[in-house]
Amino acid sequence: MRAYAVIFLIVILASSFCTACLAKINVVTTTEDLADIARNIGGSKVNVVALAKGTIDPHMVEPRPSMVNQLRKADVFVRVGLDLDIWAQSLVDAARNSDIVYGSKGYVDASVGVKRLEIPTVKLDPSMGHIHIYGNPHYWLDPVNGKVIARNIAEALCRVSPTDKSYFTQNYEQYASRIDRALAGWQDRLRPFKGTKVVTYHKSFVYFLQRFGFVEFGNVEPKPGIPPSPGHVKSLIERMKSEKVRLILMEPFYPKKFPEMIARETGAKLIVCPSSVGCVKGVTDYIGLFDYLVDRIADSLK
Amino acid sequence: MRVLGITLLWLMASVGLAWAQTTNTVAGSEETVTIPKAEYEAIKAKLADLETQLQDLKSRLEETPAVEQVTPESGAAEEPTVIGGSTAAGVPQTLLPDISIVGDIVGNFTSDRTKANRNDVVLRGAELVLQGYLYPQIRGDAVVCMGEEHNHEAVVEECFLSFLQIGNSNLSAILGKRRLDFGKVNKIHPHHRPYVTAPSASENFLGDEGLIAEGASLSYLFPGKYFLNLEVGAWRVRSHTHLPSDEPMVEIGPGFDDKLYSARLWGSRELSDSSELEVGVSGIHGTGLRRPSEETDIRDSISLLGLDATYKNWFSAYGRTTVQGEVYALRREGNTRVGYYGFTGYKWNKYWELGLRYDWSERPFPLDGRDSGVSFILTNHLTETTHLRLQLSHGSRAGVGSVNEAFLQAIWGIGPHSHPLE
Numbered sequence: 089m090r091a092y093a094v095i096f097l098i099v100i101l102a103s104s105f106c107t108a109c110l111a112k113i114n115v116v117t118t119t120e121d122l123a124d125i126a127r128n129i130g131g132s133k134v135n136v137v138a139l140a141k142g143t144i145d146p147h148m149v150e151p152r153p154s155m156v157n158q159l160r161k162a163d164v165f166v167r168v169g170l171d172l173d174i175w176a177q178s179l180v181d182a183a184r185n186s187d188i189v190y191g192s193k194g195y196v197d198a199s200v201g202v203k204r205l206e207i208p209t210v211k212l213d214p215s216m217g218h219i220h221i222y223g224n225p226h227y228w229l230d231p232v233n234g235k236v237i238a239r240n241i242a243e244a245l246c247r248v249s250p251t252d253k254s255y256f257t258q259n260y261e262q263y264a265s266r267i268d269r270a271l272a273g274w275q276d277r278l279r280p281f282k283g284t285k286v287v288t289y290h291k292s293f294v295y296f297l298q299r300f301g302f303v304e305f306g307n308v309e310p311k312p313g314i315p316p317s318p319g320h321v322k323s324l325i326e327r328m329k330s331e332k333v334r335l336i337l338m339e340p341f342y343p344k345k346f347p348e349m350i351a352r353e354t355g356a357k358l359i360v361c362p363s364s365v366g367c368v369k370g371v372t373d374y375i376g377l378f379d380y381l382v383d384r385i386a387d388s389l390k
Numbered sequence: 391m392r393v394l395g396i397t398l399l400w401l402m403a404s405v406g407l408a409w410a411q412t413t414n415t416v417a418g419s420e421e422t423v424t425i426p427k428a429e430y431e432a433i434k435a436k437l438a439d440l441e442t443q444l445q446d447l448k449s450r451l452e453e454t455p456a457v458e459q460v461t462p463e464s465g466a467a468e469e470p471t472v473i474g475g476s477t478a479a480g481v482p483q484t485l486l487p488d489i490s491i492v493g494d495i496v497g498n499f500t501s502d503r504t505k506a507n508r509n510d511v512v513l514r515g516a517e518l519v520l521q522g523y524l525y526p527q528i529r530g531d532a533v534v535c536m537g538e539e540h541n542h543e544a545v546v547e548e549c550f551l552s553f554l555q556i557g558n559s560n561l562s563a564i565l566g567k568r569r570l571d572f573g574k575v576n577k578i579h580p581h582h583r584p585y586v587t588a589p590s591a592s593e594n595f596l597g598d599e600g601l602i603a604e605g606a607s608l609s610y611l612f613p614g615k616y617f618l619n620l621e622v623g624a625w626r627v628r629s630h631t632h633l634p635s636d637e638p639m640v641e642i643g644p645g646f647d648d649k650l651y652s653a654r655l656w657g658s659r660e661l662s663d664s665s666e667l668e669v670g671v672s673g674i675h676g677t678g679l680r681r682p683s684e685e686t687d688i689r690d691s692i693s694l695l696g697l698d699a700t701y702k703n704w705f706s707a708y709g710r711t712t713v714q715g716e717v718y719a720l721r722r723e724g725n726t727r728v729g730y731y732g733f734t735g736y737k738w739n740k741y742w743e744l745g746l747r748y749d750w751s752e753r754p755f756p757l758d759g760r761d762s763g764v765s766f767i768l769t770n771h772l773t774e775t776t777h778l779r780l781q782l783s784h785g786s787r788a789g790v791g792s793v794n795e796a797f798l799q800a801i802w803g804i805g806p807h808s809h810p811l812e
Contacts, residue, residue: 184611
């Protein structure tokens with residue numbers, strides 16, 4: 089009887105130990121781009137959940153109670169930062185999880201170390217539209233910044249699980265190399281179109297355009313977040329005709345009415361394209377996002 | 391001969407000695423330099439300064455992320471591009487709280503001749519809000535309101551501390567003055583609701599300004615697969631009495647006065663990636679005060695129970711369907727009065743939202759009568775904080791009869807303004 093009790097105890101202890109060893113790190117991110125990068129860095133040692141799906145405008149995600157539950161169990165929380173995902177703050181406050189609050193080991197602001205663009209240096213107010221005071225927050229659309237994001241996530245995973253440091257570091261190095269190789273290919277593909285002027289609906293593609301040598305000619309929105317007016321659209325059409333601008337980029341969640349009109353009037357190609365993983369069908373990972381963008385743009389400009 | 395030899399020896403020794411001294415002097419001049427002490431001290435200080443600067447540069451270099459810089463092919467600038475200038479980027483840091491002001495302006499055009507501000511445009515309320523973190527996991531919120539709803543006096547509507555987590559537990563706490571967490575409407579600031587007027591049931595059983603009290607609450611987030619939160623609180627409230635002109639002193643609203651205790655159990659389940667169902671049950675038990683005449687005060691106990699359910703479906707990037715309903719039951723001195731509303735909202739893009747609401751409510755004891763109505767609501771969201779709204783209501787009001795109303799509302803906000811999870 090005693091022997092059975094001892095065996096039982098050993099089994100219980102062993103299973104607890106094994107469970108602890110096998111327990112994955114719960115990573116919660118605000119967007120699917122961050123989630124995919126986290127999966128690549130964390131590999132088999134992480135469970136990753138994105139709060140906002142790629143089909144939703146990341147500025148305007150409505151907090152839900154079920155998101156609190158996910159954050160409550162999180163070991164690592166990764167946010168875009170630069171005030172893009174301030175909607176997440178009420179969720180973090182409600183989650184009662186000290187591991188993921190600002191400054192804790194599980195808190196990751198993925199923008200740390202990113203070379204930011206469009207940092208305002210003048211007094212701002214909403215008459216300028218929806219301006220982000222820390223700079224344009226759509227930085228993940230530069231693959232080089234993808235490596236910065238990956239590094240920030242890797243550092244957090246190493247903090248949370250120091251025994252797996254070599255695993256996460258190796259994953260980071262492999263992922264960074266993948267991005268470098270892919271970037272070389274994308275740059276080759278888009279090199280013939282360097283200098284092409286592009287109109288975008290919102291200022292989402294600034295980092296992408298700069299990386300690949302395009303010129304942001306203008307936006308369908310007269311100011312960020314302000315819907316286009318007939319007067320602004322008319323002026324944009326005239327300028328596009330005069331400068332022979334031949335490409336318009338917009339995300340699928342923006343209204344198509346004015347971009348389609350502009351494309352008709354100017355002869356420019358309108359590409360409805362994702363700015364995030366999951367935004368359109370078939371774009372299921374971060375590198376795939378750029379494959380999609382590069383292919384569509386190159387094919388349109390041929 | 392001897393003399394000559396000694397002389398030669400002496401000469402050789404002298405020459406040798408002289409030569410040795412000369413060599414030593416040259417060697418010494420290669421090893422030492424003689425300079426004034428002041429000059430030496432100055433060089434020494436300069437060297438120390440250069441070493442400090444070198445150390446500083448080294449440590450800055452170590453802090454800079456070792457990530458590949460922009461490739462030459464992209465032609466991108468090395469410096470961050472800025473809007474409006476080329477000066478150094480960055481945002482000056484301060485320790486000021488988030489400060490915001492929200493204005494709520496309402497034009498009320500009504501067939502109800504008893505209503506104050508009839509056919510008028512008024513500042514219904516202006517909220518000055520200060521919010522900020524005081525300490526890790528402790529937050530402060532203060533809301534000062536002014537406007538028609540507070541007789542145009544500045545009133546501290548809310549001022550509370552939130553202890554976001556107690557220790558490492560699933561507990562949190564609130565201390566101070568705030569809108570009670572009862573149902574789905576009471577806790578939400580009027581400017582944040584999807585309609586101009588609160589549901590009749592909410593006004594009748596929680597007061598036309600909502601139930602606001604001072605005290606403390608404790609909240610527990612249950613572990614488990616789904617969101618489930620229990621909040622219990624102990625509060626003190628002063629009865630809020632409106633005195634319609636030419637009427638006896640009659641309380642309007644639930645009549646809570648002095649101590650009351652509240653509880654709310656709120657659960658939520660994700661039905662799919664894009665839809666969620668919330669249900670809640672709320673209760674308040676407290677002391678009431680009735681003044682049927684100037685000479686008579688009656689203290690009694692009041693119990694209020696509420697059930698609420700909300701379904702939301704985010705069917706597109708900006709599109710959302712909302713279906714929400716609440717039922718209230720108030721018991722006082724053996725009298726039970728009930729009320730409910732049902733609301734459905736349809737937001738089809740970033741800027742426009744349609745709503746429809748049905749209200750039905752008995753008046754709370756000791757009042758008699760019923761209010762009912764249907765409201766059509768159209769909202770234009772100019773920005774996240776600025777909205778224009780039209781509400782058309784048709785219904786019946788106790789003591790008045792049939793009522794037709796039109797409301798025009800303009801809500802505007804300046805500054806960062808956040809609400810806890812609602």
